[in-house]
Amino acid sequence: MNRATVPPNFILLNVGRAVHHGDWNWRNVCSPFIRLHFVESGAAKLVRENKVYSLEKNHLYLTPAYINHSYKCDGPLTLYYIHIYEELSNQPSIFELMDFPVEMKADDLAIQLIKRLAEINPERELPYFDPWAYDNYPTLVKNIARQKTVPLAYEMEIEGIIKQLLSRFLLQASDKNVNIDNRIMQSLTYIRSHLHQPISIDVLAEICFLTKDHFIRLFKKNIGCTPGKYINEKKIEKAQRIMMTEDISIKDLAYTLGFENDSYFNRFFRKMTGENPGEHKKNMRMMAKSGDS
Structure with missing residues (x-):
C-alpha cells in the first residue's frame, strides 16, 4: 500500500463498557462508521459476510463501515465498544485498499489503551445499546460535532489511541490489490x-x-x-x-x-x-x- 494514498483521519463517536445478559442480539446492522469491540468476559457470535466468528475473551474484533453484520448472544457478555468515523478526502478509504483481519488477541497495552479511551470520554458512552437507537443522523452529527469541543490534548490522545488500536490489525492486513496498476x-x-x-x-x-x-x-x-x-x-x-x-x-x-x-x-x-x-x-x-x- 502506498502511504501517500491513505492519510487516515479518525473521529471517535462512542466508547464505553457494556454488560449484557443474552440481550446482544441484532440483525443486519450496517453503519457508516467502524466498530471495534474488546471482549472482557463471556461469549457471543459475530456473523459477517456469511461467516460466523465466536467472540473470545481478551480478543479484539473489527468491523469496517458499510459491512452488513449481526450479533448473537444467549448468555452473559461484557465488552468494550468503540465507534470510529473515518473522514474521507478524495482518496480511497484504507479499508478499500487493505483486507483487515476480523479478530485478533489483545495485548496488555491495547487493553490499557481501550480502558484509557473510555476513562477520558465518559460522555461518549451509549445510553442505549440498540443500534436502531444510536445509529442515526442526529446522533452521528452530534458526535462528529463533539470532536470540535474536545481539548486539543485529549483530541491528540484520542486519535493516537485509535490509530494504535487499528495499527494492531494493520500489521496483519494485506493489500487487496498488491499489484494494482x-x-x-x-x-x-x-x-x-x-x-x-x-x-x-x-x-x-x-x-x-x-x-x-x-x-x-x-x-x-x-x-x-x-x-x-x-x-x-x-x-x-x-x-x-x-x-x-x-x-x-x-x-x-x-x-x-x-x-x-x-x-x-x-x-x-x-x-x-x-x-x-x-x-x-x-x-x-x-x-x-x-x-x-
Whole structure:
C-alpha cells in the first residue's frame, strides 16, 4: 500500500463498557462508521459476510463501515465498544485498499489503551445499546460535532489511541490489490474527487492514456468490477453519508451526486441497499425519534 494514498483521519463517536445478559442480539446492522469491540468476559457470535466468528475473551474484533453484520448472544457478555468515523478526502478509504483481519488477541497495552479511551470520554458512552437507537443522523452529527469541543490534548490522545488500536490489525492486513496498476489508482483518485458530477469512462481512459476498452479490462482486472459499477457504488456510499449528516431532498441529493435524474438514482440506490432513498431516509428519521426517547 502506498502511504501517500491513505492519510487516515479518525473521529471517535462512542466508547464505553457494556454488560449484557443474552440481550446482544441484532440483525443486519450496517453503519457508516467502524466498530471495534474488546471482549472482557463471556461469549457471543459475530456473523459477517456469511461467516460466523465466536467472540473470545481478551480478543479484539473489527468491523469496517458499510459491512452488513449481526450479533448473537444467549448468555452473559461484557465488552468494550468503540465507534470510529473515518473522514474521507478524495482518496480511497484504507479499508478499500487493505483486507483487515476480523479478530485478533489483545495485548496488555491495547487493553490499557481501550480502558484509557473510555476513562477520558465518559460522555461518549451509549445510553442505549440498540443500534436502531444510536445509529442515526442526529446522533452521528452530534458526535462528529463533539470532536470540535474536545481539548486539543485529549483530541491528540484520542486519535493516537485509535490509530494504535487499528495499527494492531494493520500489521496483519494485506493489500487487496498488491499489484494494482498506478494508472488505475490514478483513476480511483479522480473518481473520489468527482463524485459530485457525472464521471465519463472516456475521460477516465484518457487520464490513464488507454483506450476505453483497454481501460475497462484493466480496471476490472485490478478492482474486480467495471468502472461504471464502482462509480455508482461510491456515489451511493456518499449518498448514505450525506443523508446521515444533512437534511436534503432526494431530488437534490441525486443532482448533488451527478445523476442524470432522480429516477435512475432511486433505482441504483435500491439495487445496492435493498430500499429506495425515501424509505432509507424515513427509517433514519424513525431511528432518530427512537434514539431521543
